[in-house]
Amino acid sequence: MKQTDFVGGFAKGLKVIEAFDAESPRLSIADIAVSTGLDRATARRCLLTLVELGFARYDGKYFELTPKVLRLGHAYLAATPLPRLIQPLLDHLSEDVGQSASASVLEGTEIVYIARASQRRVMSINLVPGSRLPAWCASMGRVLLAALPVSEARAVLERSTIQANTPSTKVSIQALLAELDLVREQGFALVDQELELGLCSMAVPLLDTRGSVVAAVNIGAPAVQMAASEVRARYLAGLRHLQAELRPLMN
Amino acid sequence: MKQTDFVGGFAKGLKVIEAFDAESPRLSIADIAVSTGLDRATARRCLLTLVELGFARYDGKYFELTPKVLRLGHAYLAATPLPRLIQPLLDHLSEDVGQSASASVLEGTEIVYIARASQRRVMSINLVPGSRLPAWCASMGRVLLAALPVSEARAVLERSTIQANTPSTKVSIQALLAELDLVREQGFALVDQELELGLCSMAVPLLDTRGSVVAAVNIGAPAVQMAASEVRARYLAGLRHLQAELRPLMN
């Protein structure tokens, strides 16, 4: 790529949008300049541009994003075949088994939810398309990591911030790599309360017609109601069925 | 705003992202140039920038967005207090009544979903935060329009593309304005199969501590199970309760 094929102002503006998060929903010009590393003047121009376009509001002191930015994320969901194809299958599966079902893809060290059919909430946090979880401790993350060459999977794990969320959490890279071997061998991942107490989740990979892993799908169940072995017995068939249904549609 | 306080390259790049939608998930450089009105050279530079940043992929012919763009929309959901405050209340309400509950805000002529707790699917389309519906025919849209000065509400209606979705759909601006008067008077909107056959939905406005309408919340029910009058009898109290719970939190 040539130097002239890159629009710096665009890249900087996107960094500004990404600077807004839960810890800092309202940001001043100086805040943005610090967190993005941009010059204050540049940050200010990007912010005023966002305001002008209706993506942000300004009260003279602080900027905040408007719901219009959801348009951008939605452009992906509306435009990409995979989320649209998966959604009805997830709905069906979720209703069949009476538990929440989700689909996600790998993005760096995290999984990104691209579709979800939710039943009663089990997890402490609400998941919607666009939500992210660390790959190493999520069932779909394990499935997606297992699909990578071992060296790449290891590289992702080494870049991840690994910490024990519960007493059961596997935290050593060695243990996680061994787990990925197991996942690869059996064709599914079962995570029993490693992410959150009371949550047991099982995932399988989704393949396209060429056999490449394009996403993962999972079912989450309250661990108080059933043991991990029961989760496997009850939900594996449904997941495999969805896997088989989707495959011919993806090419 | 001064001329120099606007970053053209940023604005053009955002237009490029918005150019992707369900009808055109994969776009060539020329496609983008046409749909955005940008010069082909400029469109190309924006697209290559997106690829460089990981927001898009390029196979040498067509561009498509990657899940990374969900980051942008999610920046709003994570950063804005309203969606985060409403979500647990919606979960609770939804579970109580056994129907889906949602919250949305007005954006031009459309409502944008900012939070949702879904039960079994009633509507034909899947709704997630970021989804949009025309305001004039949705219960939350009616509530949000009713909160505007009449002249503004009329202006929005006149800009809207109004069409009969079902035999019950109110399509005349006059009828819709009368409906808004009723909504304003009774403090809620009840839409009985005007958007989609078999769907009945009721909404109330959400106010902040100063009494301004900041969003709307609704419950959707299958019309085959219950008449509109029953929807009102069963769900109004729950909606009002949520309304009262949220108000002191919004300032």
Place this chain on the structure above:
DNA sequence: CCCTTAATGTGCGATATATGAACAAATATC
């Protein structure tokens, strides 16, 4: 209340970007 410190706004030269035309390459049409 004044002084200090920090944050925001502004003008300007250096630098990077947008433009449209020209060319090359690939498709479509006949």
Place this chain on the structure above:
DNA sequence: GATATTTGTTCATATATCGCACATTAAGGG
């Protein structure tokens, strides 16, 4: 298979942006 048409890429140049330094305003402290 030759021609027309669309598409992608490159280039020179006019133009807009960037980042710095300075001016201005607001905030905090004694």
